[in-house]
Amino acid sequence: MKYSLLLAVFLGSIAVAHAQKKVQIEFKVSGVCGMCEERIEKALDVPGVIMAEWDQETNKASVAFKTKEITEEQIHQLVADAGHDTEKIKAKDEVYNNLHGCCKYRDGANCSGGSHGDHDDHSPE
Numbered sequence: 001m002k003y004s005l006l007l008a009v010f011l012g013s014i015a016v017a018h019a020q021k022k023v024q025i026e027f028k029v030s031g032v033c034g035m036c037e038e039r040i041e042k043a044l045d046v047p048g049v050i051m052a053e054w055d056q057e058t059n060k061a062s063v064a065f066k067t068k069e070i071t072e073e074q075i076h077q078l079v080a081d082a083g084h085d086t087e088k089i090k091a092k093d094e095v096y097n098n099l100h101g102c103c104k105y106r107d108g109a110n111c112s113g114g115s116h117g118d119h120d121d122h123s124p125e
Contacts, residue, residue: 021066021067021068022050022064022065022066022067023064023065023067023072024062024063024064024065025062025063025065025072025075026060026061026062026063027060027061027063027076027086027087027088028059028060028061028086028087029054029059029060029061029079029084029085029086029087030059030084030085030086030105030106031054031056031059031084031103031105032056032102032103032104032105032109032110032111033056033102033103033109033111034056034111035100035102035103035111036054036056036084036103036105037054037056039082039083039084039099039103040052040054040061040079040082040084041053041054042082043078043079043081043082043084044061044063044075044078044079046070046078047069047070048065048066048068048069048070049063049064049065049070049075050064050065050066051063051064052064061079061086063075073088076088076089077089079091080092080095081095082095083095083096083098083099083103084105085105085106
C-alpha cells in the first residue's frame with residue numbers, strides 16, 4: 001500500500017512536469033521600429049506565452065512558451081496576423097497594408113532616429 005501511494009505520487013509528478021514543458025525559440029520577424037516592436041510583442045501577449053521580445057537591430061523574436069497551451073506555428077501566425085512576416089508565415093497583404101507608413105518593412109521603410117512624432121497612435125497613414 002505504501003509503495004503504491006509513493007508510485008502514484010511519483011507518476012503524478014512526472015505527468016505534471018511533462019504538462020508544464022516550456023520551450024524558448026528565436027526566429028526572424030520583419031519590422032523596422034519601436035512601433036513594430038510594440039505591435040509584435042503585444043500580438044504575443046496571450047495565454048501560454050511566458051515571455052516575448054523582439055529586437056529591432058537583429059529582427060529576431062525570442063519567445064518562451066508552454067507547449068501544452070500554444071504551438072510554435074500558432075506563435076508565428078499571431079505575429080503574421082499583426083502584419084509582420086516571420087520566417088515561416090507571411091502576413092496577409094491587407095493586414096500589412098494597414099500598418100503605419102513608417103512600419104512598412106517590405107517597402108523599405110526606415111524610421112531613423114526612433115521618433116515617430118505625431119504617429120505614436122499607431123494608426124495607418
